[in-house]
Structure formats: structure tokens, C-alpha cells
Amino acid sequence: MLLIEDLQVELAGKTILKHIDLEIKPGETHVLFGPNGSGKTSLLMTIMGYPQYKVTGGKIEFKGVDITHSPIDERARLGIGMSYQRPPTIHGLKTRQMVQICADTRGKQDVDVEQLARKVYFADFLERDVNAGFSGGEIKRSELLQLMAQDPDFMLFDEPESGVDLENIALVGNTIAALLQKECMPSKNKSMLQMKRERTKMGLIITHTGYILDYVTVDKGQVLYDGVLSCSSNPREILRCISEMGYEECVRCTIENN
Amino acid sequence: MYDREQLREQAKKALGKAAAIGPDVNLDEFEKAPVDHKYLDDNELRSLPEDEQKRLIMAGLDLTEKERGGTYFQKDTAVIHCKSKQAGVEVIPIKKALQELDWIRDYYWKLVSVDTDKYTAAAELDLHDGYVIRSLPGAKTVYPIQACLYLDKEGLQQNVHNIIIAEEDSELHIITGCSTSPHLKKAAHVGISEFYVKKNAKLSFTMIHNWAEDMQVRPRSVAQVEEGGLFLNNYICMKPVKSLQMYPTTHLIGNDAVARFYSIIVGSPGSEYDVGGRIFLKKPGNRAEIVARTISNGGKIIARGDLIGEVAEIKAHLECKGLILNGGVIHAIPELRGYVDGVEMSHEAAVGKIAQEEITYLMSRGLTEDEATSTIVRGFLSVDIPGLPAQLKSEIDRAVAASDETVM
Structure with a gap:
């Protein structure tokens, strides 16, 4: 379980997240909506542990461990993973090596990198330097491949649909669903209910378009507006409100919530 | 036989001549007298003391010779092992070659001038030895030939002259390691190398330097590549040295000849490296590439690169990237010179941090x-x-x- 209580965060001396409360239970995936600059990526980066996001109040707990001030790598090894929107290029480090690193740090040395890569049609990219000259869609597939090897218990996705063409959106969506154990695949020996009960993976997905909702069954939607979580509700309902009334409507909720 | 006397006269005049670049080394501080070492047979070669073996492995030497086509091993001034295991490849100590082989006169001091500076002069006047490695026409070698120039005697100035010839249509790979024994602190190494890559031949030369903290190192090398030939020159230096200065030069003298230089240098505190590569593109279809990666860890690194385009339809690129990790200096000096319309030359240089x-x-x-x-x-x-x-x-x-x- 991820538990965030009254979290307050500063970036370069400016408060960017205020009084954030968020609870994600095992098996749950939430989507995070919000206008540009509202602090969505900042929230993900804070959960991941980026040191420039300074926690000035409140706490973050994961699997019962207080990780508020833990370094990034400790969080990663504890089972938090992130799919980035614009990850840096690392020259001289092959994608194959990077995927192997992801598996190694989680104690899964015997992972079959080749086989994983084929699932996201990325086998041809394994000998290329990580993110060097990758297109938007290739970056997404590379990030998902790394997460597949890492197999974290809680996954953060920063705009997984952005820059992905229509042909690849289903691949990205379905891969995320599989990572989050949200696949709709009937099994011989288990009922859907049983499978749902056995879900443990957690997710938090930033989306602008909501396309991802077509592939991943999401349990809750959250709206972040000006650093405040203003709404927590059915994701489809939120998406509809935003597309019809815009984020201005969120201002009212923000005021009410405080 | 032929006129060594004339070369000696020429060398004597250059004895006091400082090099064009790099700190001047006082060679009077070093001994040049030959040091005796016993020739080692295969078994003795494999049973060298463990700490020495370690140093040799670091310099790329494989004492089991399993994946090597031949070995030249010089300790101080003496050749202690020399053989070729491959048909079509000759490995000969240069002193022997100078005494016994007429053809060597067509190669000895033909690319490097004996009066370039006091180091080339010293290599002629007090030549200790060196190797001649030659692949015969059409011979394609499977395994690389390994050469090792090893320094054991404190205070020695080792003078070496190497000649490497890849005859027409042949393929030759050489790995050469320079190293010092674990106890050695101060010594000097002067190494002359002349490379001849003939028509459609391919030569790769990988040099790993593994010196000691108080070593003075002055290699002088020039290569020439004929039509359709390829010369790959790799250089790796990860260990401290007092001062190392070299500026290997290649002349592409035939159409479509290609040269590529790759160097990797890690500069330790107290060490000074002035390393570069210079390639003359003289014929249409010539290609040249110089790639350098340098890391300063407190040392001083000057990374030079010079590409000279003399005719149209040539292409050349220079890439010089440096990381300063723990202080020190990286000075990148990339130079491009185009002398006619129609050359294509570029460079990128960067010095930064992680x-x-x-x-x-x-x-x-x-x-x-x-x-x-x-x-x-x-x-x-x-x-x-x-x-x-x-x-x-x-x-x-x-x-x-x-x-x-x-x-x-």
C-alpha cells in the first residue's frame, strides 16, 4: 500500500504541492488528471524520491515503511518504479544492459531480456544506446520494457500516451494493463473475481487525454490543481467533466476542499 | 650493408633538439646500457611470477597464447620471447632484421625522420631492439599478434623501433602492451613505430599503456596507407604516468584509403598526457575519423586532433569528448584544415561532467x-x-x- 499524508513539497524554494493525501491499496490503479503545471509530474518525482523535490511536511509510506526521506535507489529496490516521459540518453549503455540492470537490482538475474523485448517489439533496439535518438513511441516502449524487467509493485507512469501514434497506443495500453495485473484474460482455473482479489500491483498514471482508460481499468481518478488534490472520484466522470467544463471548474472544488 | 652511418650522423645533430610539443625530458638522467635477460621458452613464459603476470594481462598480453597468433616480448633491452604461430605472418626482432634482411632498408626510418627530435635521435644512436611484424600478401590472420614492451630496470631509458607491414590484400591485427614491473618507479620509454598498410590491406593496431607514476614516455609513430587500405589505431591508457607525449600521424596516400583512431585516456593526479592524432587525406575517397574519450581524475590531459584535407571528395570527422570527474584539466584541441573545394570535414568537442x-x-x-x-x-x-x-x-x-x- 502507498499512503501519503498531508504532503507538502518545495521545488527551488517554491511550494508546489500542498496538503496531499493519497491512499493506493494493493491491486488499485489511480489516474491523475490536471492542467499543465499543476504539479502532476512533481508528485510522481516526489514519490520516486528525486532530491530536488524537497518534502517540507507530511509523509510517504510504502509497504508500511516510511520512505519520506529515502534515496531513490532504496525506493526502487523496495518496489517502486517509474516510466518517464522524457528520460535522458545514456551514451555507451546499451538498452540490453539497462534492462538487465533493472532485473538485477530486483534480484531477477535470470530474466530473458530478448523475450521480454519481443513482447513490446523492441528486440531490434537492444543494441542501441539507451534512449539515443528514440522517437516518442520508442521511448515509451523502452520505458515499459525496463519496468517489465524491474517488475515493481507500485508503478508511476508519466503520460504514457504522449507522443505515441495510434498504432502503438494499444500496445502501450495493453502492456501497462499487464504490468498492473489489469488484463482481461479468462483463466481456466481462476474466476475473474478470484483474479481480482489476487491483484497486488499498484499504479498511478498521469494522463491528459484519458486514452489509457480504454485499456486499463482504473479504480479511481484524482485531479491535481495548483498543487492541491481537488477531487477523487470515478475516472470516467472526471474525464467527462473536464472535457465539458474544463479545469476552471476544479477551482471551485479546490476552494471547497480547503 | 647500408648507410646506418649516415643516419647516425643525422641523429647526432638532433641530440639536443627538444620536441615540438610536450614537456622536455632530460634524457641524461637515464641509463641506456643494455640489460641482460634470459630468453624464455613457452613453459618459462607461462610460469612468470604472478604479480608480473597480472601487469602483463592488464596490458593485453595473453601468456597462454591461446588466442594469439604470435608473441614478441621485450624486457628492458632484451628480446625474451619472439615467435609467429601463423603461416603468412613474420615476427622478427628489428636488430636481427637489420643484420639479415635487405628489404628492411626500404622501411627503416622511411616515415619517421631520425632527426625529428632528441627522442628519435636516441632511438637510432642507442637502439635496444623492437619488432618487425609483417603479414605476407593475401595472408588473413585469425588471431592477433601480441607484442609487449616491458620495463624492469629502474632508471632505464628503453629505446625501441618497430616496423609493421601489412602487405597487399592481407589482414593483420596487433595488440601491443607497454608495462612496467610492479616495483619500478622511474624510467623512460622511447618508441618509434612505422606502419605500412599496402593496397587493400587491413591493419588494426591496439595499444594498451600501463605505465608507472614516474615514467617518461615518448612514442613517435607514422603510418602510410595505400589504395583501399584500412588502418585502425586504438589507444588505451588508464594508468598514471609522469609525462606522455605523442602525436601519431597517418598519411592516406592511395584512393579510398581509410584511417580511424580511437583513444581512451583516464588521467590520474600528477600525470600529464599530451596525446593526439593527425591524419593527412591526400587522395579522393579517403576517409578519416578520430575519436577520443578522456576522463580527468586530477591529471592534465591535452587531447589533440588534426585532420588535413588536401583533395576533394574526402570525408573526415573528429570527436573529442572529455569528463572532468575529480579535478584536473582537459584541454581539447581539435583542428580541421581543408585545402580545396569539396572537402567534407567536421568535429565535435565537449568537456563536461556527468x-x-x-x-x-x-x-x-x-x-x-x-x-x-x-x-x-x-x-x-x-x-x-x-x-x-x-x-x-x-x-x-x-x-x-x-x-x-x-x-x-
Whole structure:
């Protein structure tokens, strides 16, 4: 379980997240909506542990461990993973090596990198330097491949649909669903209910378009507006409100919530 | 036989001539008298003391010779092992060649001038030995030939002259390691190398330097590549040295001849490296590439590169990237000279630090900060070198992997 209580965060001396409360239970995936600059990526980066996001109040707990001030790598090894929107290029480090690193740090040395890569049609990219000259869609597939090897218990996705063409959106969506154990695949020996009960993976997905909702069954939607979580509700309902009334409507909720 | 006397006269005049660049070394501080060492048979070669073996392995020498086509091993001034295991490849000590082989006169001091500076002069006047490695026309070697120039005697100035010839249509790979015995502190190494890559031949030359903290090193090398020939020149230096200065030069004298220089240098505190590469493109279809990766760990590195385009339809690129990790200086001097319309030449140079963003990205995949840093450094130092045999690639990878100890 991820538990965030009254979290307050500063970036370069400016408060960017205020009084954030968020609870994600095992098996749950939430989507995070919000206008540009509202602090969505900042929230993900804070959960991941980026040191420039300074926690000035409140706490973050994961699997019962207080990780508020833990370094990034400790969080990663504890089972938090992130799919980035614009990850840096690392020259001289092959994608194959990077995927192997992801598996190694989680104690899964015997992972079959080749086989994983084929699932996201990325086998041809394994000998290329990580993110060097990758297109938007290739970056997404590379990030998902790394997460597949890492197999974290809680996954953060920063705009997984952005820059992905229509042909690849289903691949990205379905891969995320599989990572989050949200696949709709009937099994011989288990009922859907049983499978749902056995879900443990957690997710938090930033989306602008909501396309991802077509592939991943999401349990809750959250709206972040000006650093405040203003709404927590059915994701489809939120998406509809935003597309019809815009984020201005969120201002009212923000005021009410405080 | 032929006129060594004339060469000696010429050399004598240059004895006091400082090099065009680099700190001047007072050669009077060093001994030049020959040092006796026993010739080793195969078994004795494999049973060298363990600490010496370690140093040799670091310099790319494989004492089992399993994946090597031949060995030249010189300790101080004496040749202690020399053989070729491959038909079509000759490995001969140069002193023997000068006494017994007429053809050597067509190559000896033909690319490097004996009066270039006091180092070339010393190499003629007090020549200790060196190797002649030659692949015969059409011979394609499978395994690389290994050569090792080893310094054991404190205070010695080792003078070496090497000649490497890849005859027409042949393929030759050489790995040469220079190293010192574990106890040695101060010595000097002067090494002359002349490379002849003939028509449609391919020569790869990978040099790993593994010196000691108070070593003065002055290699002088020039190559010439004929029509359709390829010369690959790789240089790796990860260990401290007092001062090392070299500016290997290549002349592409035939159509479509190609030269590529790759160098990887890690500069330790108190060490000074002035290393570069110069390639003259003289015929249409010539291609040249110089790639340098340097890391300063407190040392001073001058990374030079000079490409000279003399005719149209040539292409040349120079890439010089440096990381300053723990102080020190990196001075990148990339030069391009185009003398006619129609040359295509470019360079990119950068001196910087490791991006924090890359470290945190790797940390979010579970690596500690130190592991992330060394992963990035290894990536920075790993250069793809097309056309290099797998054994040599793995030697380079191993040297780069070992850089962790030096860098971190």
C-alpha cells in the first residue's frame, strides 16, 4: 500500500504541492488528471524520491515503511518504479544492459531480456544506446520494457500516451494493463473475481487525454490543481467533466476542499 | 650493408633538439646500457611470477597464447620471447632484421625522420631492439599478434623501433602492451613505430599503456596507407604516468584509403598526457575519423586532433569528448584544415561532467549512486570500433571495466 499524508513539497524554494493525501491499496490503479503545471509530474518525482523535490511536511509510506526521506535507489529496490516521459540518453549503455540492470537490482538475474523485448517489439533496439535518438513511441516502449524487467509493485507512469501514434497506443495500453495485473484474460482455473482479489500491483498514471482508460481499468481518478488534490472520484466522470467544463471548474472544488 | 652511418650522423645533430610539443625530458638522467635477460621458452613464459603476470594481462598480453597468433616480448633491452604461430605472418626482432634482411632498408626510418627530435635521435644512436611484424600478401590472420614492451630496470631509458607491414590484400591485427614491473618507479620509454598498410590491406593496431607514476614516455609513430587500405589505431591508457607525449600521424596516400583512431585516456593526479592524432587525406575517397574519450581524475590531459584535407571528395570527422570527474584539466584541441573545394570535414568537442539526471535515472532502476556513476563512466568510455576482432574488443572492454578502480 502507498499512503501519503498531508504532503507538502518545495521545488527551488517554491511550494508546489500542498496538503496531499493519497491512499493506493494493493491491486488499485489511480489516474491523475490536471492542467499543465499543476504539479502532476512533481508528485510522481516526489514519490520516486528525486532530491530536488524537497518534502517540507507530511509523509510517504510504502509497504508500511516510511520512505519520506529515502534515496531513490532504496525506493526502487523496495518496489517502486517509474516510466518517464522524457528520460535522458545514456551514451555507451546499451538498452540490453539497462534492462538487465533493472532485473538485477530486483534480484531477477535470470530474466530473458530478448523475450521480454519481443513482447513490446523492441528486440531490434537492444543494441542501441539507451534512449539515443528514440522517437516518442520508442521511448515509451523502452520505458515499459525496463519496468517489465524491474517488475515493481507500485508503478508511476508519466503520460504514457504522449507522443505515441495510434498504432502503438494499444500496445502501450495493453502492456501497462499487464504490468498492473489489469488484463482481461479468462483463466481456466481462476474466476475473474478470484483474479481480482489476487491483484497486488499498484499504479498511478498521469494522463491528459484519458486514452489509457480504454485499456486499463482504473479504480479511481484524482485531479491535481495548483498543487492541491481537488477531487477523487470515478475516472470516467472526471474525464467527462473536464472535457465539458474544463479545469476552471476544479477551482471551485479546490476552494471547497480547503 | 647500408648507410646506418649516415643516419647516425643525422641523429647526432638532433641530440639536443627538444620536441615540438610536450614537456622536455632530460634524457641524461637515464641509463641506456643494455640489460641482460634470459630468453624464455613457452613453459618459462607461462610460469612468470604472478604479480608480473597480472601487469602483463592488464596490458593485453595473453601468456597462454591461446588466442594469439604470435608473441614478441621485450624486457628492458632484451628480446625474451619472439615467435609467429601463423603461416603468412613474420615476427622478427628489428636488430636481427637489420643484420639479415635487405628489404628492411626500404622501411627503416622511411616515415619517421631520425632527426625529428632528441627522442628519435636516441632511438637510432642507442637502439635496444623492437619488432618487425609483417603479414605476407593475401595472408588473413585469425588471431592477433601480441607484442609487449616491458620495463624492469629502474632508471632505464628503453629505446625501441618497430616496423609493421601489412602487405597487399592481407589482414593483420596487433595488440601491443607497454608495462612496467610492479616495483619500478622511474624510467623512460622511447618508441618509434612505422606502419605500412599496402593496397587493400587491413591493419588494426591496439595499444594498451600501463605505465608507472614516474615514467617518461615518448612514442613517435607514422603510418602510410595505400589504395583501399584500412588502418585502425586504438589507444588505451588508464594508468598514471609522469609525462606522455605523442602525436601519431597517418598519411592516406592511395584512393579510398581509410584511417580511424580511437583513444581512451583516464588521467590520474600528477600525470600529464599530451596525446593526439593527425591524419593527412591526400587522395579522393579517403576517409578519416578520430575519436577520443578522456576522463580527468586530477591529471592534465591535452587531447589533440588534426585532420588535413588536401583533395576533394574526402570525408573526415573528429570527436573529442572529455569528463572532468575529480579535478584536473582537459584541454581539447581539435583542428580541421581543408585545402580545396569539396572537402567534407567536421568535429565535435565537449568537456563536461556527468549529468545528475542520468545518475538519478539509473538510481530509479535500483542502482546506488556509485554504481550509477560508474555505469555512466563505463558507457562514456565504451566506443564502438567497427572492424575489430572479438578478442581485441574484449581486451578493450576489460581495460575499460578495470578503469573503475582508477576512476572511482
